[in-house]
Amino acid sequence: MTVNGSRWSGDVPARQTLCDFLRDELELTGTHVGCEQGACGACTILGDGEAVRSCLMLAVQADGMELTTIEGMGEPGNLSTLQAAFLRHRAFQCGFCTPGFLASAAEILGSGRRYSRRELRDMLSGNVCRCTGYEPIVEAVFECQR
Amino acid sequence: MPEVGTDNRELLVTGRGRFIADIAPDDCVDVCFVRSPLPHAVIRSVRLSSSQATWGAELGLQPLSLEAGAMVTTLWHPMPTERVRYVGEPVAMSWGASRYEAEDLAEAISVDYAALPPGTPLHDEAPDDVLFSRSFDSGGVDEAMAQAHLVVERTFKAARQSALPLEGRGVVADHDETSGVTTLWTSTQLPHLVRRGVAHALGAPESSVRVMVPHVGGGFGLKATLYVEEIALAALARRLGTPVRWIEDRTENLLAGTHGHDTRVSLRVAVGVDGRVHAIDADVLADVGAYSVWPGTAVIEPAIAAFSLFGPYALEAVRFRARAAASSRSPVGPCRGIGHNAAVFATERVMDVVAAELGIDPLEVRRRNAVRDFPWTSPTGRELDSGDYLALIRRLEEASNYQGLLREQAQARSEGRLVGIGVSLFNEITASGSADYRRRGVTSVPGTDAARVVVTAEGRVEIYTSAADAGQGHAETYRTLAERELGLRPEEVDVIEGDTALCPEGSGTFISRGAVGVMESVVEALRKAAKEDFEPGTDVTHVHDPSQVYPSGAHLAVVEVDPVGHVPHVVRYVAIEDCGRMLDRDLVEGQVRGGIAMGIGEMLLEEHTYSEDGQLLTSSLRHYLPPLAPDVPAVEIHHLESLSPITALGSKGVGEAGTIGAFGAIANAVVDAVGPLGAELTELPYSPERILGAVRGEPPRVAS
Incomplete structure (x- = not known):
């Protein structure tokens, strides 16, 4: 598989989830585990350009895929447009949900379409944020559509 | 979590934060708890079936006595050996090289319970199950009711809920034989109170426990009590001599988080x-x-x-x-x-x-x-x-x-x-202060907040406080204060919270005390440092006892x-x-x-x-x-x-x-x-x- 542009190959335990593989094996701890049942969206990453729940996939199922985690989206001092917008709009407080929201938002922006705020709220409804009340997140994504 | 410079928010937005699950010392073992499947039962026996498992009878933890004015004194038993009182209560624990292995071993632990009939009092000290009762009467109520044009009578019920921080709880513990200090990383709002409670339960001096708080993925009160898991991990680290780690899953969080x-x-x-x-x-x-x-x-x-x-x-x-x-x-x-x-x-x-x-x-x-x-x-x-x-x-x-x-x-x-x-x-x-807690008979919560300001040899200003941030933006606010009140440049201010070895003792982060007691202690400590012209070597602490x-x-x-x-x-x-x-x-x-x-x-x-x-x-x-x-x-x-x-x-x-x-x-x-x-x-x-x-x-x- 390819993770953030780097090729990786090897054996993984059959029962290991993709999020545990990313965190424990590749030490990409920016992918956060919030519920392990696909309900909270914290572990969302991009798999072949689509937002996927890394807790609902086994690592072996990612064989051959191209994965992008939060670590591949930008870094301190070199933020992506979306990350900069999250920062500017204060679209996070504790920051635990942020990597998952950024992945979901990246998929939305990747479509090239422009959505209304109401549509964005529906499209972001797969991710839980307990801190912000969602409005700044919606605003940050909305802004990046322009 | 130390916030040095002003780039902490950039760390969080790029996945470079360090939350409790991101802390994995070398040779660390992962712990899984076996929890009670019954709401109220006697523990008859426990069969561990492995050397990588233990339970309360082997850990020798002290029950904690609960004090408060009008409260019935009951004992809180971390890892109880005789009786369980709710579904999800931790009874035994296993450990392995990964959580997967620890869960395999937990499967092999067998606990024999005898369920108690519904209605059995939970605590011998409180046969009517009432743990606290307080009455108040200002006088004049009956007269007012008698003279009222209208008497409205209603009953309302607020639901049982969860504060549900998106990040669950988690603890990493490591014991150093040489110094005798157990370091406990925990996702908490209460670093000093956790230290005190864990030390009590271990029967050890407070100085032998150091609590450190990493980035906290939300608290909202759920992380504002002492937890069994914090005590159990500290005890296990002391016993094994290797670092131990427990990261809560969501089911545990909903079952056993308050x-x-x-x-x-x-x-x-x-x-x-x-x-x-x-x-x-x-x-x-x-x-x-x-x-x-x-x-x-x-x-x-x-x-x-x-x-x-x-x-x-x-x-x-x-x-x-x-x-x-x-x-x-x-x-x-x-x-x-x-x-x-x-x-x-x-x-x-x-x-x-x-x-x-x-x-x-x-x-x-x-x-x-x-x-x-x-x-x-x-x-x-x-x-x-x-x-x-x-x-x-x-x-x-x-x-x-x-x-x-x-x-x-x-x-x-x-x-x-x-x-x-x-x-x-x-x-x-x-912002309840010490008098409020003493009036309620609570002696373990100091009620005070504290800040320490240190000026380093390079002239940087370090602010240490008794609080712990969970996304509220403490560091940002302290920097704003330092700039507004004393003209310091934000980029020369470092903020260190959530380390009991470095930070002054205080109550922690709850009852919205941050903008009152904590902030006031920060301002006062900064003013004290200003009196010394922020000379390198300045080291001042201010303890503030707020009024509600x-x-x-x-x-x-x-x-x-x-x-x-x-x-x-x-x-x-x-x-x-x-x-x-x-x-x-x-x-x-x-x-x-x-x-x-x-x-x-x-x-x-x-x-x-x-x-x-x-x-x-x-x-x-x-x-x-x-x-x-x-x-x-x-x-x-x-x-x-x-x-x-x-x-x-x-x-x-x-x-x-x-x-x-x-x-x-x-x-x-x-x-x-x-x-x-x-x-x-x-x-x-x-x-x-x-x-x-x-x-x-x-x-x-x-x-x-």
């Missing part, structure tokens, strides 16, 4: 012909779960609820009884707004009932009852330091275009739509209920907030907006339920429903700044106000929406099922 609220409020209210409320007679009963968790959680929900009833209104007489009842459910701890939520829900519903019975507008009835002159001492002895409640109401009326809303509502109703407008006026206590202050607010919600599915939807929300002087408007609004979202969830969606045989039915996020983006509207926030005369900065705290206000505004809006159908709702959350039940005239299920 729950919130679960409070019934029964009210009798004496009202004059003009809508003035003269007296209340209240009975508050909180189900606090299986234990009062150290340092004494059983008191806070019912006591705060009772004292907060009709908080912003000028009552003449008050009588209440407040009780905490034990049950074989997860312990109830702090949960954003604690006690206030149930009180504001009941109070604000009653204010609307009074308005409706007497044909007075809801805003007007609040205007007539609001406290006008400050400071004001309530019949229960609360001293309201500051506020301008009439201005709050006026601003709410203007900002929401209230009269226009009423016209729109009339139009919507004529079209058959169920649209409701709800308002709330509320205040809350923040009373932020306030007025909220308005518009809710539309769809007439088929009876799903309530919040379409508009206006908040007028008065937290005194704002130190950082953006951060204040972040707290308010997030608090309101949580309030909307707790009013409409969130509820922990148990089966008749004591099993939690909501142990996953497929069953326990936090609000999502479409459930929450854009919130219109306006500010009033009535400065507190008793805090150095005039600030009053803002962490919980949004949630508290929503318990009134949303309640009234939903009832108003279905009011034309003759429905009254007294039990939370206002789910479609309950709304439909109320519309059909089914009696409310006021739970026991």
